[in-house]
Amino acid sequence: MQRISVLSPATVANLVCGFDILGLALEEPSDLMILTKTESPGLVIKNLDHYGLPTDPEKNVAGVSLLAMMAAMDNPPGFELQIEKRIKPGSGAGSSAASAAGAVAAANLLMGNPFTPMELVLFAMNGEKLASGVKHADNIAPCLMGGITLIRSIHPLDIVKITPPELHVTLVHPQIEVKTSDARQILKKQILLKDAIRQWGNIAGLVAGLTLGDHDLIGRSLEDVIIEPVRSILIPEFDLVKKRSKEAGALGGGISGSGPSIFMLSKDKAIAESVGEAMKEIYTKAGIDHSVYVTTINHHGVKMIPS
């Protein structure tokens, strides 16, 4: 095989009470990436979109991830990587992770799977480091593996895949800018033990609800008393979106990644669509450009498609 095309999905990290540890993959949107082996060594990146992202591999999140992988190969071939980004950069829906994970997953498939999924996560974390300054894996892992992933530990890397019951996801991207680095800076370094206890009760409830397929328990556990109260002030209409989404029947939700996107989980598609309508109404009234996706959880992660 000389060429491969893959779809690399958007992801929601910081799943409400699961800050830095829980993420999920979405069926839509996905970036399209086409990777070709070339005669000449090295890596060439070409953009098929109009976001104007850097094509210098050292400055591109897909580039640095794939270079890390090539450095681990004995005789790496040359590659040309074409990227059509469909996940807006800066939306909080794992755009950088999709580029980083998609590139290494495509190369691994093209080379006959020389690397393990854990190795792919480690290569792709170089992309996150370039994008946000932090080598986090909570978008990378669900992007590569699909479903919901738990990062139990970063050192050593310990990732657990959780297969959730049927869940529909509504994601709204209000088109304002929230920098990941700003969103991280406003967090307090110290928190109250009593808040931490409430948070780990919810985390435990959420994981139990997901593994046992208990939608009500999932809903009751979707509460974040530590990060959301601080970060949500950066997102206009956050409280209203949450209130209206729950009134429309959503189980709950919160900030996607570090924002500004907001996601909501629902038990069925009809509810997820009503939630989407409520979101549209709120941001239309507020005069803020926005995109809404009504989708489900992606269970396979990065996927090969016919070239």
Next chain:
Amino acid sequence: MQRISVLSPATVANLVCGFDILGLALEEPSDLMILTKTESPGLVIKNLDHYGLPTDPEKNVAGVSLLAMMAAMDNPPGFELQIEKRIKPGSGAGSSAASAAGAVAAANLLMGNPFTPMELVLFAMNGEKLASGVKHADNIAPCLMGGITLIRSIHPLDIVKITPPELHVTLVHPQIEVKTSDARQILKKQILLKDAIRQWGNIAGLVAGLTLGDHDLIGRSLEDVIIEPVRSILIPEFDLVKKRSKEAGALGGGISGSGPSIFMLSKDKAIAESVGEAMKEIYTKAGIDHSVYVTTINHHGVKMIPS
């Protein structure tokens, strides 16, 4: 029915990373409680042991719990409650919870189950309030319901029963005194967000491991970076017990409740017995009186036995 006898089990609260939220019930030891309806109204308590606990119902943890239940009945009968404590008070193995939960569970059975399990938890929490000053439910819940219980939230009370895979428990009670109130006082009110994140990764891993029956994941997740480093200094030989237990094959463990008992979880009985031998050796060498129990998880909670 005029009389009922029940066994009310010891419990392990503060399950390593699950401080204040996760507890489990033990097959052994259990308190014996015999409850009889009487002609005269009110509550009379008789001790069948030599611990000299108060028999004034207002000053007895079983007493205040049962009085709370009687106050919720339309026409409560009189009761005589005989208690043979086999779980040593102050051991950290849920001795007060066994008294409180056993009393209300026995009365509920004797009266034909007028109250729900959640109501029983609320009545029995009065006993914990008397014993430690805090209305906590993390020993009460597993004592009443068996298995492993998650207290997702105290206000409102939300308890989730988790059915774990086969697990054997070794419990050692070094006979020194650690007061629950002291153990609580030395905890810091503020913790680092980064430590909290590590803790909730472990909580999530532990719950996933328990519900999915993944012993290795359970073992990797049995890590407490917040409470144990502070409280373990009150327990002589703690680090050595943990080290030797793991060398003997234990999955992991920690302080039972607020100590001084230490518990370890193992995959099979033979390992749990080796762990018990290691514990005995350590405390014998240190010249500290101790009791060791090699037991399993109790899946039924308070249980009626022939009178």
